Amino acid sequence: MNKGKLFLGSCFALTLALPAMAQTIVIHAGTLIAIPGTTPLVKQSIVIEDGKVLRIENGYVRQDDSQTIDLSCCHVLPGFIDMHVHLTSKVAPGGKLRVVTENSADLALRAAEYAKLTIEAGFTTVVDLGTGRRAHEKAIYALRDATREHRLPGPRIVAVGSPISPTGKSRTGLYRSEVEDVVGPQAVCNGADDCRRAVREQVKRGADAINFYNTGSLLDDYLVEQTFTDAEMLAIVETAHSLGRKVIADGHTAAGVNAAIRAGADVLDTMPWPDKETWRLIRKNKTFFSPHLYAFAVSLGDTEESLRDGTTHWLPEPILKRMLTVKQNTSSAQEAHQRGVRIAFGSDTGVINHGDNAGEFEELVKNGLSTMDAITTATVNAASALGMEQIIGSLKKGYAADIVAFENNPLQNISELRQVVFVMRDGVVYRNEL
Numbered sequence: 406m407n408k409g410k411l412f413l414g415s416c417f418a419l420t421l422a423l424p425a426m427a428q429t430i431v432i433h434a435g436t437l438i439a440i441p442g443t444t445p446l447v448k449q450s451i452v453i454e455d456g457k458v459l460r461i462e463n464g465y466v467r468q469d470d471s472q473t474i475d476l477s478c479c480h481v482l483p484g485f486i487d488m489h490v491h492l493t494s495k496v497a498p499g500g501k502l503r504v505v506t507e508n509s510a511d512l513a514l515r516a517a518e519y520a521k522l523t524i525e526a527g528f529t530t531v532v533d534l535g536t537g538r539r540a541h542e543k544a545i546y547a548l549r550d551a552t553r554e555h556r557l558p559g560p561r562i563v564a565v566g567s568p569i570s571p572t573g574k575s576r577t578g579l580y581r582s583e584v585e586d587v588v589g590p591q592a593v594c595n596g597a598d599d600c601r602r603a604v605r606e607q608v609k610r611g612a613d614a615i616n617f618y619n620t621g622s623l624l625d626d627y628l629v630e631q632t633f634t635d636a637e638m639l640a641i642v643e644t645a646h647s648l649g650r651k652v653i654a655d656g657h658t659a660a661g662v663n664a665a666i667r668a669g670a671d672v673l674d675t676m677p678w679p680d681k682e683t684w685r686l687i688r689k690n691k692t693f694f695s696p697h698l699y700a701f702a703v704s705l706g707d708t709e710e711s712l713r714d715g716t717t718h719w720l721p722e723p724i725l726k727r728m729l730t731v732k733q734n735t736s737s738a739q740e741a742h743q744r745g746v747r748i749a750f751g752s753d754t755g756v757i758n759h760g761d762n763a764g765e766f767e768e769l770v771k772n773g774l775s776t777m778d779a780i781t782t783a784t785v786n787a788a789s790a791l792g793m794e795q796i797i798g799s800l801k802k803g804y805a806a807d808i809v810a811f812e813n814n815p816l817q818n819i820s821e822l823r824q825v826v827f828v829m830r831d832g833v834v835y836r837n838e839l
């Protein structure tokens with residue numbers, strides 16, 4: 406293969422790659438981190454059949470009836486998992502208008518473009534956390550099914566549909582009442598019974614996991630510290646679990662976060678302001694934490710002046726200053742890591758550019774994680790947070806052949822994870838620049 410010549414991102418190239426699923430593929434890995442957190446091994450062969458890892462052997466194995474992919478130059482890892490993306494959107498001025506000018510087909514086409522950028526960046530599984538719009542739900546489920554079947558290039562998508570929220574706290578923009586009747590937020594519920602209905606409805610429409618807003622938004626004028634009542638949160642989590650769905654609670658302040666942990670939420674998203682009780686509850690319930698630090702860095706920069714240069718510079722200044730305060734304080738991610746909390750990787754692409762997901766690795770290392778620990782957040786930990794630890798996040802017999810490779814050692818310099826040269830998902834090659 407010639408460097409830069411074989412870039413299997415186009416649909417044409419994809420049709421070439423697909424028949425490979427039926428045959429055996431052997432990857433020669435120069436250095437292999439099969440299970441992040443364990444010692445890398447050199448000169449390994451990964452034998453793949455029907456999109457799954459059949460076995461891993463010492464040395465470079467050759468089989469007459471198989472295709473060999475030479476990654477002997479490279480550092481080979483399991484494909485990455487991102488717990489927080491918004492595949493149908495990209496934050497920019499004018500977003501409120503696009504809600505009424507773009508339909509689900511527009512969103513699906515936009516999302517297809519972003520999904521391609523995402524897998525080409527080495528992210529083979531993502532959790533789409535939704536927008537709260539019905540047009541989004543239609544688009545994301547169509548895209549999820551298309552990428553699952555390799556009809557379009559993209560990651561394996563775990564979709565939440567619309568986040569569950571109480572009246573007035575959906576985080577969607579407000580419109581005149583007659584416009585709201587058409588584009589109003591989905592999955593709104595009030596009272597425990599109504600929240601059970603909302604969860605069941607999301608699952609019926611296609612949700613793979615459930616996301617709910619346990620606090621108001623960081624972008625609100627007034628910070629609402631807990632949205633749902635304890636009883637409502639319990640109803641959301643119990644119903645989701647009874648339907649086999651993991652639950653992600655998205656919020657910032659301790660009151661709402663603590664209530665979500667007590668209710669049994671599996672993953673805490675964002676959480677910049679925990680308190681002592683939060684850490685006690687996390688330890689007791691073994692809750693995962695997904696902080697997404699890079700989105701703050703890109704949106705805001707490091708200084709008050711840089712607020713005006715960030716990607717969200719057009720937001721009202723008091724809100725930007727509040728977000729900058731979050732960034733300037735010791736991060737909850739740093740404290741979480743010191744306390745041994747399991748961190749699951751999340752980038753919030755849509756706020757940052759799609760395909761720029763790997764920037765989060767650098768922020769995790771800046772916040773005290775070792776390079777191996779940072780890699781573990783996007784593999785072993787995220788897989789466990791999703792209940793998919795028997796399928797993805799490691800390379801073992803029977804696991805999905807989700808594989809990424811880098812020419813330089815990411816354990817020495819985490820920024821190397823921005824330079825992916827090979828990406829495979831379920832045995833199908835989506836990028837090969839060797």
Ligand SMILES: [Zn+2]
Binds near residue numbers: 489490756
């Ligand atoms: Zn987000």
